[in-house]
Amino acid sequence: xxxxxxxxxxxxxxxxxxxxxxxxxxxxxxxxxxxxxxxxxxxxxxxxxxxxxxxxxxxxxxxxxxxxxxxxxxxxxxxxxxxxxxxxxxxxxxxxxxxxxxxxxxxxxxxxxxxxxxxxxxxxxxxxxxxxxxxxxxxxxxxxxxxxxxxxxxxxxxxxxxxxxxxxxxxxxxxxxxxxxxxxxxxxxxxxxxxxxxxxxxxxxxxxxxxxxxxxxxxxxxxxxxxxxxxxxxxxxxxxxxxxxxxxxxxxxxxxxxxxxxxxxxxxxxxxxxxxxxxxxxxxxxxxxxxxxxxxxxxxxxxxxxxxxxxxxxxxxxxxxxxxxxxxxxxxxxxxxxxxxxxxxxxxxxxxxxxxxxxxxxxxxxxxxxxxxxxxxxxxxxxxxxxxxxxxxxxxxxxxxxxxxxxxxxxxxxxxxxxxxxxxxxxxxxxxxxxxxxxxxxxxxxxxxxxxxxxxxxxxxxxxxxxxxxxxxxxxxxxxxxxxxxxxxxxxxxxxxxxxxxxxxxxxxxxxxxxxxxxxxxxxxxxxxxxxxxxxxxxxxxxxxxxxxxxxxxxxxxxxxxxxxxxxxxxxxxxxxxxxxxxxxxxxxxxxxxxxxxxxxxxxxxxxxxxxxxxxxxxxxxxxxxxxx
Amino acid sequence: xxxxxxxxxxxxxxxxxxxxxxxxxxxxxxxxxxxxxxxxxxxxxxxxxxxxxxxxxxxxxxxxxxxxxxxxxxxxxxxxxxxxxxxxxxxxxxxxxxxxxxxxxxxxxxxxxxxxxxxxxxxxxxxxxxxxxxxxxxxxxxxxxxxxxxxxxxxxxxxxxxxxxxxxxxxxxxxxxxxxxxxxxxxxxxxxxxxxxxxxxxxxxxxxxxxxxxxxxxxxxxxxxxxxx
Numbered sequence: 001x002x003x004x005x006x007x008x009x010x011x012x013x014x015x016x017x018x019x020x021x022x023x024x025x026x027x028x029x030x031x032x033x034x035x036x037x038x039x040x041x042x043x044x045x046x047x048x049x050x051x052x053x054x055x056x057x058x059x060x061x062x063x064x065x066x067x068x069x070x071x072x073x074x075x076x077x078x079x080x081x082x083x084x085x086x087x088x089x090x091x092x093x094x095x096x097x098x099x100x101x102x103x104x105x106x107x108x109x110x111x112x113x114x115x116x117x118x119x120x121x122x123x124x125x126x127x128x129x130x131x132x133x134x135x136x137x138x139x140x141x142x143x144x145x146x147x148x149x150x151x152x153x154x155x156x157x158x159x160x161x162x163x164x165x166x167x168x169x170x171x172x173x174x175x176x177x178x179x180x181x182x183x184x185x186x187x188x189x190x191x192x193x194x195x196x197x198x199x200x201x202x203x204x205x206x207x208x209x210x211x212x213x214x215x216x217x218x219x220x221x222x223x224x225x226x227x228x229x230x231x232x233x234x235x236x237x238x239x240x241x242x243x244x245x246x247x248x249x250x251x252x253x254x255x256x257x258x259x260x261x262x263x264x265x266x267x268x269x270x271x272x273x274x275x276x277x278x279x280x281x282x283x284x285x286x287x288x289x290x291x292x293x294x295x296x297x298x299x300x301x302x303x304x305x306x307x308x309x310x311x312x313x314x315x316x317x318x319x320x321x322x323x324x325x326x327x328x329x330x331x332x333x334x335x336x337x338x339x340x341x342x343x344x345x346x347x348x349x350x351x352x353x354x355x356x357x358x359x360x361x362x363x364x365x366x367x368x369x370x371x372x373x374x375x376x377x378x379x380x381x382x383x384x385x386x387x388x389x390x391x392x393x394x395x396x397x398x399x400x401x402x403x404x405x406x407x408x409x410x411x412x413x414x415x416x417x418x419x420x421x422x423x424x425x426x427x428x429x430x431x432x433x434x435x436x437x438x439x440x441x442x443x444x445x446x447x448x449x450x451x452x453x454x455x456x457x458x459x460x461x462x463x464x465x466x467x468x469x470x471x472x473x474x475x476x477x478x479x480x481x482x483x484x485x486x487x488x489x490x491x492x493x494x495x496x497x498x499x500x501x502x503x504x505x506x507x508x509x510x511x512x513x514x515x516x517x518x519x520x521x522x523x524x525x526x527x528x529x530x531x532x533x534x535x536x537x538x539x540x541x542x543x544x545x546x547x548x549x550x551x552x553x554x555x556x557x558x559x560x561x562x563x564x565x566x567x568x569x570x571x572x573x574x575x576x577x578x579x580x581x582x583x584x585x586x587x588x589x590x591x592x593x594x595x596x597x598x599x600x601x602x603x604x605x606x607x608x609x610x611x612x613x614x615x616x617x618x619x620x621x622x623x624x625x626x627x628x629x
Numbered sequence: 630x631x632x633x634x635x636x637x638x639x640x641x642x643x644x645x646x647x648x649x650x651x652x653x654x655x656x657x658x659x660x661x662x663x664x665x666x667x668x669x670x671x672x673x674x675x676x677x678x679x680x681x682x683x684x685x686x687x688x689x690x691x692x693x694x695x696x697x698x699x700x701x702x703x704x705x706x707x708x709x710x711x712x713x714x715x716x717x718x719x720x721x722x723x724x725x726x727x728x729x730x731x732x733x734x735x736x737x738x739x740x741x742x743x744x745x746x747x748x749x750x751x752x753x754x755x756x757x758x759x760x761x762x763x764x765x766x767x768x769x770x771x772x773x774x775x776x777x778x779x780x781x782x783x784x785x786x787x788x789x790x791x792x793x794x795x796x797x798x799x800x801x802x803x804x805x806x807x808x809x810x811x812x813x814x815x816x817x818x819x820x821x822x823x824x825x826x827x828x829x830x831x832x833x834x835x836x837x838x839x840x841x842x843x844x845x846x847x848x849x850x851x852x853x854x855x856x857x858x
Contacts, residue, residue, distance in 0.1 A: 007641070012748070012836050015644060016686050022649065025641040029656075029716040258645045258653060258716070310656030310714070341659070342667050342675065 005094060005102040014092060018085045022258050023051035026077075026099030029256040030308065032064070033100045034074040036107075040185040041073040044098050044108040044146065048123035049116075049536065051079040055255065056263035058317065059114065059152065059173075065251040066174050073181050076100035076108075080123040081130065083534065089130055096130035105131035109184065111146040115154035118513035119506065119536035121161055125528040128164075135164055135525055137211060147194065151177075155208075156239075156286055157466045157573040160513050160520035162210035167198060170206040170576060171239030171286075172272075174248055179204050199232045206240025208576070209233060215518050215572075221559060223517065223570040238577040243617050245272055245291040250301060253308040265313035265346070266305045270298055270330070274319035275601050275619070278376070279387045279592050280415065282465040283319055285580045288611045290602065291620045295326040299333050306343060314338070315346045322347070322356040323602070325623030331362055349374070352390045355626070357401045364405070371402055374413040377421075378428025384595040385420055387588075392432070399436050403443040408451045410436065416484045417462040417476035417507075419592065426484055430491040430499075433457045437496050456498045459488065461507030465514050466573040467580065469588035474562035475511040478504055505543040509535070511561035512550075517572035520560070523553045579617075581610035630698045631727040632707060633734070635856040638689045642718030647682040653716065654694065660714040663707060666697040680734035680844060680855060681741075681812060687819075689841035693734050693855050695727065723856055737846035737858050738812035740792065743819040744842055745805040747827065748835045756798040763796045766829045774821040787825070790817030796826070803832075811844065 007025075015021035036042055045063065047054030054060060060077070067075035076098035081089060089096070095104045105111055111133070113124050125135055128148075134140050137148070150158060151169040158168045169176055180201060187197040198209045212233035216224045228235055242248055250269075257264075273290040274283065293301075302314055314334065321327065334345055345363045350356040352373050360371060375390050377383045383390055399410060414429050433455050440453035461481045464470040476484070481504040492499045513520060526549035534540040550557045565571055567586060574582070584607075591598055601607045602625050612618050638645070645653060655675040658665045667673035676697040683689055698707075708724045715721070731737075755762070766772075769788060776785040790810035797804045805826070809817040819839050827834045846858035 011641060011643070012838055016836070020646075021644040021686070022646070025644055027641050027717060256656060256716075258642070258649045260649065260652070264652075307660060307662075310659035312655070312659070342665070342673060343659070 003095075003104040003107055005097045005104070007102050010094065010102075014085075014088050014094065018088055019082060020051075020259065023079065023082065024085060024099070026102070028258060030253045031077075031100060031255050032068045032074075034068070036074065036101065036103070039072055039074045040188070041110065041181040042108045043067055043073060043075045043110045043112060043181070044103075044105050045075050045077055046105075046111060046113045046124070046127055047077070047079050048113055048120040048127060049080055050082055050534075051257075052259055052261040054079045055257045055259075055261045057114070057116065058251075058267045058269060061251040061254040061267075062249065063173060063177065064255065065253075066177060066249045067181070069249060070178060070181070072185065073178075074100075076103065078105060078127070080120075080127055080534075083540070086126060086130065086533075095132055096127055106133055106145060108146045110149055110181075112149045112151065115150050115152040115158070115161075117536055118154055118160075118510050119541075121513060121524050122528045122532045122535055124161070124164065125524060126533050129528070136521075137163060137166055140166075147198075153283065153286060154514075156282075156576055156578065157514065157516070158208065158210065159215070159518050159572045160516035161524065162518050163521040165210060166194075167201060168208040168210070169240065170208055170237060171578075172242035173206075173240065174242050176204055176206050176240040180207065199230065202232045202234060204240075205238060208237045213575070217517065217519065221517075221519070221563065223572055223574075226570060226572075226575055236575055236577045238615070239286075239579060241579065241615055241617060242272075243291070244620065245269075245293050246297060246620070252301065252304045254305070256309050256311070263315065264311065265315050266302065266309060266311045267315050267317045268298060268302055268305070269293070269318060270316050270321055270324045270327070271318045274323070276320065276323075276389070277387050277588070277598050277600060277607070279385070279469040279588055280376070280418065280462060280465075282468050285467045285585070286578055287319065288578075288580060288609065289617055289619045290323070292324055292326075292622045294622045295330045295333065298330055299337065302334055303337060306337075306341070312342060313344050313346055315348055317348055320351065321349065322351045322353070322359060325621050325625060327359060331359060335362070352394050352398050354397060354401065357398045357405075360402070361405050364407075370409045370411055371407050372411040372413060373398065375432065376413065376415055377418060377425060378414065378430070378432055379425045381595060382418060382421060382425040382428070384597060385592045386418060387592070387598055389597065389600075392435075395432065396435065396439060400439055400443060403440045403453070404447065406449075408440070408444075408449075409454050409456070410440075411456040411458055412436070414457060414459045415462045416459045416488070416501075417481050419462075419464070419470055419473050421476075421484075423487060426487050427491060429457060429459065429488055430497075433492070433497050434494060437494055440496075452496065454496050454498065456500060457488070457492070458500045459485070460502040461504045463507055463511045463514055466571065467576075467578050467585070469585045469592055471515075471571065471585065472565045472567070472589060474564045475508065475515075477558065477562060478508045481507065503538060503541065506535070506538075506541055508561050509543070509546050509557060512557040513560075515563065515572075516560050519553075519555060523549050523555060526552050577614075579611035579615040581614070584609045630701045631695055632698065632704065632724055633693060633695045633727050633856060634708070634711075634721045634724040636692050636694065636719060636721045638683065638692060638719055640688070640718045642716065643686050643688045646685045647679070650679065650683070651677060653719065654696070657711055657714040657716070657719075658696065661707075661710040663702065663710060664699045666699050678734055680738045681816075683841070684818070684839075687839045687841060691841065691843045691855070693738075693844060695734055701726075725856075734855070736813060738844060738855060739810070739814065739847050740808055740845040740852060741811040741841050742806070742808050742843040742845075744840050745807070745819050745823045745837055746839075747803040747805065747823055747837045749801050749803060750833045750835055752801055753798040753803060753830075753832060759796050759798055762830055763794055763826070766826055767791065767794060772825050774825050776818075776821065785821070787817045787821055790815055791822055794822065794826070803834075
């Protein structure tokens with residue numbers, strides 16, 4: 001009875017004509033196919049990017065386990081088809097389908113999109129279009145369409161896409177999604193309609209139903225009013241918080257793709273959250289407080305995952321893995337476990353300190369890949385403004401250590417366009433790069449190595465994100481970002497030093513959406529109609545089309561990307577409560593102006609960001625915080 | 630310890646590419662807990678070799694692969710364990726331990742059998758004369774096809790590489806059974822033979838599905854099932 005795609009026919013006629021057809025066949029090891037007739041809630045989970053990107057995302061695997069672990073619910077995956085497949089599907093009038101049962105998306109109770117990146121918004125529309133589902137919530141009223149829901153980091157400012165969605169789930173989804181589905185199943189059983197379900201859903205943690213709120217804007221674009229339209233809708237939507245990672249559901253049998261995906265390895269989530277308090281970092285605010293998993297549990301999870309996946313790498317993932325209080329012991333034990341199996345360990349990011357370097361050395365005994373450090377800014381003044389507690393001598397000590405241990409290729413990651421930035425700060429980036437090269441050459445000479453030292457400076461354009469101390473300031477104008485890139489490029493004069501930078505136009509559009517409000521949904525539709533898609537991919541991003549789309553809607557991307565807010569202004573995302581107080585973020589903004597450092601609350605006690613007090617939770621560390629960080 | 634296995638690749642996993650195939654097997658072997666030998670060096674790779682790079686989209690009933698283990702394990706046990714951990718669509722049908730030195734599977738492979746199902750735009754009209762038509766197709770001295778290699782199209786002579794070809798019409802389909810030269814000594818692709826025949830018969834085709842049904846090598850100049858060579 002549900003509408004399914006004829007798989008044999010698809011495999012014979014369409015798939016031989018497209019690139020990497022294995023993206024569209026499903027059937028991977030550990031994927032789960034359930035009988036829809038026996039499920040009270042059918043959930044299609046959409047990842048608005050290509051298969052190999054989506055399947056690299058840990059959150060997808062977690063949610064898959066959470067939902068499919070419930071006997072009455074099913075979750076099936078759908079990714080954004082690559083452009084060649086999109087064309088074929090349109091030509092042959094094949095609606096978008098899920099990889100588990102090849103069912104059309106319109107047949108599901110819920111269609112969810114994970115919102116990982118602003119530049120994937122047009123892909124959401126491409127997917128709705130291929131599924132024959134109207135974009136705007138208003139246009140779906142009365143029709144028999146799935147409820148369109150969203151979650152993930154960009155759901156913390158859902159306003160630019162609010163008109164497309166019925167409901168957003170803000171914060172950790174592991175527990176709330178099951179409560180939401182239970183409520184839906186009961187509502188349907190009781191014969192209630194969707195509106196009454198949505199009203200009741202407002203009482204659940206982290207649920208935002210945009211249709212129940214009205215936003216009005218001044219002619220200049222400031223939020224004049226943002227108000228709930230019904231009593232059930234809370235004025236503030238508090239994020240959903242998973243308080244204990246130790247007891248949380250964890251994907252012990254993740255799907256193992258046939259394809260080579262971006263992160264083709266075991267992802268062991270060692271902790272969630274980060275309290276270093278870098279003032280540019282949104283994730284550091286959204287995922288507070290810090291919650292560690294114990295060494296015992298992680299070891300068990302690693303063993304289970306080795307057995308269930310057969311992957312050859314284990315990556316210890318989190319926002320800052322070196323922070324885990326039991327990391328050293330954990331790495332030792334994991335190395336024991338991996339001995340003779342050919343399985344290797346990796347750390348995705350390193351802090352600039354000797355402890356992290358020690359870990360890297362320990363781990364690299366099997367495979368010695370490149371090392372990446374993130375000083376983020378080129379001068380001490382700038383690093384103090386952003387509260388990145390890294391000193392130049394730390395970087396020198398650590399890189400020297402890396403060269404001595406045999407690494408020749410290092411990557412240093414920076415941001416440009418940071419608040420209060422001056423040209424000296426940009427010159428400082430090149431200066432640091434040259435110093436590291438010099439150091440590398442000196443070390444190479446000392447240890448008699450003939451191999452070439454190379455340092456890559458990688459710089460991305462800063463995007464002032466909501467819920468950071470820099471949310472009140474605007475992004476640098478596009479021309480200024482480009483000038484800064486050229487300034488650095490011009491100063492890089494050594495062969496061993498490579499400068500990589502991201503397309504500033506992408507950062508500009510990204511900022512417009514990160515800082516945007518409800519007026520932007522029509523811009524996304526206009527851009528989609530002009531052919532914008534896969535905007536996060538350089539080969540498809542088309543800045544001119546985006547400019548046309550903004551213009552047609554009577555708006556300007558610069559107004560959104562560069563807009564400044566005053567302390568008393570209502571921010572478009574103010575109705576969401578991350579647990580970190582707005583007043584704290586503003587204090588941090590002032591501290592940035594004073595170049596005053598704020599310590600990590602792990603080391604020096606509470607900095608009163610508000611999360612533990614207001615959300616009745618606490619930092620969960622498994623061991624002692626070492627004295628020297 | 631070297632082991633040779635013969636395996637099938639059916640259904641949707643036809644779209645697993647040759648590079649991905651390597652990953653599928655090494656993961657399955659690790660899940661099975663078999664002591665796979667790895668290459669030395671910075672980036673150790675599991676020692677598994679395949680007889681040929683099977684085309685993406687083709688199913689096969691008789692692919693061959695060899696792997697090296699660091700310990701001796703009973704062949705039947707290996708088969709049982711690996712079949713438990715292989716993803717659906719893949720199955721190992723036979724396995725044996727190899728003694729002494731021998732050429733690589735890639736070098737041993739000489740011929741393959743294929744079955745091709747060609748979907749026609751309309752029912753084939755001259756079914757009664759089909760055998761005769763195929764015979765006269767094969768009676769040609771030369772059959773030239775256009776072979777794509779990367780972005781270049783080149784003419785390729787394939788007549789000598791066709792050892793046998795039979796055709797049967799049924800409804801909108803033509804079923805072809807063929808034996809072709811395979812491996813490093815002049816591989817002929819079944820879709821080229823099918824296309825050349827369609828052109829010869831002036832019959833437009835829509836799509837085709839191809840299955841490899843057997844692979845051979847030469848043993849004392851005798852064509853022998855590759856697994857046993």
